[in-house]
Amino acid sequence: METLIVNVLLTLMMLAVVVLARTRNLFAVIVLSGLYSFLMATAMVALDAVDVAMTEAAVGAGISTVLLLGALHLCRSEEAKPAHKPWLPLAVTASAGLLLVYGTWDLPAFSDPEAPIHKHVAPRYLADGPRETGVPNVVTAVLASYRGFDTLGETTVVFTAGAGIIALLRRRRRTTADKEAP
Amino acid sequence: MLAHFVDHFDYWAMIFLAMAGLFIVIARGNLIKKLVGLGIFQTSVYLLYVAPGKIVGGTAPIVAEGFRVYSNPLPHVLILTAIVVGVATLALGLALVVRIREAYDSIEEDEILRRDHAPEVTPSRGEGAGGKVVP
Numbered sequence: 325m326e327t328l329i330v331n332v333l334l335t336l337m338m339l340a341v342v343v344l345a346r347t348r349n350l351f352a353v354i355v356l357s358g359l360y361s362f363l364m365a366t367a368m369v370a371l372d373a374v375d376v377a378m379t380e381a382a383v384g385a386g387i388s389t390v391l392l393l394g395a396l397h398l399c400r401s402e403e404a405k406p407a408h409k410p411w412l413p414l415a416v417t418a419s420a421g422l423l424l425v426y427g428t429w430d431l432p433a434f435s436d437p438e439a440p441i442h443k444h445v446a447p448r449y450l451a452d453g454p455r456e457t458g459v460p461n462v463v464t465a466v467l468a469s470y471r472g473f474d475t476l477g478e479t480t481v482v483f484t485a486g487a488g489i490i491a492l493l494r495r496r497r498r499t500t501a502d503k504e505a506p
Numbered sequence: 507m508l509a510h511f512v513d514h515f516d517y518w519a520m521i522f523l524a525m526a527g528l529f530i531v532i533a534r535g536n537l538i539k540k541l542v543g544l545g546i547f548q549t550s551v552y553l554l555y556v557a558p559g560k561i562v563g564g565t566a567p568i569v570a571e572g573f574r575v576y577s578n579p580l581p582h583v584l585i586l587t588a589i590v591v592g593v594a595t596l597a598l599g600l601a602l603v604v605r606i607r608e609a610y611d612s613i614e615e616d617e618i619l620r621r622d623h624a625p626e627v628t629p630s631r632g633e634g635a636g637g638k639v640v641p
Binding site: 330338341350373383395398403414417420425437442446449450460462463485488489493 | 560561563569577
């Protein structure tokens with residue numbers, strides 16, 4: 325039953341992406357990408373990744389959509405008609421996809437409890453994490469305690485991106501001011 | 507054969523989503539749509555990480571009385587970081603798009619390339635005229 329739910333959600337996501345690729349109105353594209361993010365968040369709940377689902381719903385479907393709409397406000401909202409048929413990109417992506425499918429052939433099946441991913445580091449975190457850190461949510465324990473420096477690195481990345489955005493948009497204001505000054 | 511299909515469908519769906527995102531990035535000329543495609547590529551990778559950690563019959567990795575089977579928490583931690591970094595790159599990309607739009611008055615890749623290759627006089631003549639000048 326759980327497998328069925330996950331597969332139905334994945335099929336809906338594939339449908340959303342196909343419609344998105346064929347739509348030329350950018351407002352519709354952004355709304356569809358928000359829909360896709362919410363479907364992704366629901367699939368994450370079905371996959372037991374509740375923390376990821378919350379973050380995806382808030383950041384992926386919320387903030388990303390707001391950012392895209394803000395950028396759209398400053399740009400034109402209709403995509404130009406493509407100049408030529410996309411046969412070459414289609415061939416490239418189809419062949420790359422077939423190679424990847426060939427690569428999945430001997431991967432462990434979905435939710436196989438004997439898969440290597442369940443055998444090594446995770447059982448130790450599940451067994452000792454709550455006792456060592458005092459946090460019952462193992463994801464929080466790993467994120468904030470065991471791998472706290474990773475999270476620090478992540479904030480550095482976000483800070484760098486914010487500094488880059490400020491530099492880009494500030495330069496604009498100064499150049500317009502320069503133009504007006506003389 | 508059917509069992510193999512059901513067991514590996516999540517990988518194939520993820521590959522389809524990744525390749526659809528890559529296709530949008532390559533084939534579509536509009537810069538905002540390219541960024542949306544890049545986001546689809548990114549989120550498909552979240553799925554590739556989280557799906558193998560699932561155990562049917564298990565529960566979310568929050569330790570409590572009465573539960574013994576938990577899904578794997580490690581991919582969740584990695585993907586939490588990836589989501590935040592993904593939105594940071596999206597914001598930076600959109601800021602670049604806004605700058606490009608100001609400099610070229612267009613966010614279509616073909617139009618931007620044409621203006622780059624056109625003679626020096628065309629950008630100052632304003633919008634619309636650039637299309638008729640043969641480089």
